[in-house]
Amino acid sequence: MRYLYVGATSELDGEADREALTMVRERMAEEFSRPVRELELPGIEFAFDAGRGQFGSIPVLEMLARACPADALKLLAITGRDLFIPVLTFVYGQAQLGGRVGVMSLARLRQEFYGLPPSREVFLDRTSKEALHEAGHMFGLVHCADRGCAMALATNIRQIDLKRAMFCASCAAQLRRRPKE
Numbered sequence: 001m002r003y004l005y006v007g008a009t010s011e012l013d014g015e016a017d018r019e020a021l022t023m024v025r026e027r028m029a030e031e032f033s034r035p036v037r038e039l040e041l042p043g044i045e046f047a048f049d050a051g052r053g054q055f056g057s058i059p060v061l062e063m064l065a066r067a068c069p070a071d072a073l074k075l076l077a078i079t080g081r082d083l084f085i086p087v088l089t090f091v092y093g094q095a096q097l098g099g100r101v102g103v104m105s106l107a108r109l110r111q112e113f114y115g116l117p118p119s120r121e122v123f124l125d126r127t128s129k130e131a132l133h134e135a136g137h138m139f140g141l142v143h144c145a146d147r148g149c150a151m152a153l154a155t156n157i158r159q160i161d162l163k164r165a166m167f168c169a170s171c172a173a174q175l176r177r178r179p180k181e
Ligand SMILES: [Zn+2]
Pocket: 133, 137, 143, 153
């Protein structure tokens, strides 16, 4: 049996972050019908880009590939740091397409990031969608034209809020057609 791992990077703390982690673990277990294991991950200071004041998601994926347990089918890391790839101002997350590792950031999922009062419901809802999105990539799904699907491309928070925290019928069917691993 291989497991889905959901790992927190070491800088995550606080009640909201812990609640988000627990929710992602439960949601992943339910969606992919797999046992989920926890993994403690190091901080990602090594990926800091002083010029941008953000953290590179590519070096984080490289670290995760090394940290990935042998019995892991997939490993999704959750960080509180703001992530980027060189061609974009930021990313909500990044995952290897059809690969074993992915990372998502909570930084831009909080209402506070946009100068709004905190909302537990909004934060958890966005976290659930982004976790499904990155997991979907790891399971081989590409971006979906259905704006309400978890696999729709989101480049701003409004586009995340327009999604449902689930896959559309077409993406769900693709997941079901995958050979059992
Ligand atoms: Zn994507």
